[in-house]
Amino acid sequence: MEIILFIFLVVASITFRIFQPKIKGYLGEKSVATIISFLPSNKYKIFNDLLIESNGRTIQIDHLVISIYGIFVIETKNYKGWITGSDNSEYWTKNMFGNKYKFYNPIKQNKAHILALNKQLGISFNNFIPIIAFSNRADLRVNTAYNVIYISQINRLIKEYTDIKFQENDIQKLYDKISQLNIVSPEARRQHISEVHNIIATKEQMIQQGICPKCGHSLVFRSGKYGDFFGCSNYPKCRFTKPIERRSNYFLNKLAKKFIKSLLK
DSSP states (O other): OHHHHHHHHHHHHHHHHHHHHHHHHHHHHHHHHHHHTTSOTTTOEEEEEEEEEETTEEEEEEEEEEETTEEEEEEEEOOOEEEEEETTOSEEEEEETTEEEEEEOHHHHHHHHHHHHHHHHTOOGGGEEEEEEEOTTEEEEEEOSSOEEEGGGHHHHHHHOOOOOSOHHHHHHHHHHHHHHOOOOHHHHHHHHHHHHHHHHHHHHHHHTTBOTTTOOBEEEEEETTEEEEEETTTTTOOOEEEOOOHHHHHHHHHHHHHHHHHHO
């Protein structure tokens, strides 16, 4: 009985560790959806978990707020710990008690979403207002001129924008057009997740082969202030970097994922 309990606890711990980022992301998006729902409905129209197609790919946008003052494109990051990075960094860093985790620069991620909306709606890029919202448990130490804020500050920031960019009758037209673009089919959304996983897998495969997934040049080993990493040989034209994970953590994660897959078969 004790052995069964031990195995159960190990499996539960590994499962939580693997799916923890998804759980945190989901909770973060739900909290933002609740917060922006308090914006005056006569002034702001809201989309949560928007999925649109662009250049043959699907793009998922956490939150979109439409108003006469612009279209607010919100990317949610439900992280805690020290958050460091800059506008042009390929990756930002989350530091929790010395344990560092790299994640793709959310400013660049948000910009890609805006470019997709810009193409689909035919609206000037200047009419979009990017917002990156982190959990209040994070300690933001980023070097940026963009709207990188805490989740609790979202509504206040949105209300600070008072320059009129659209006419009142344009808002409903925009809302209707975005509603038509929004992909609501569960099958299509599952396909989107599969595509994202395939892109990540292809990127990782290229890195393992020593190829930069951004420009196709070779990768070279480098050491920096924050540890060892692979950098593009085409630097400074290409600033792609990939932190080198500690071998112990790397193999632990691989074994954990294999173990979970074997249980799900």
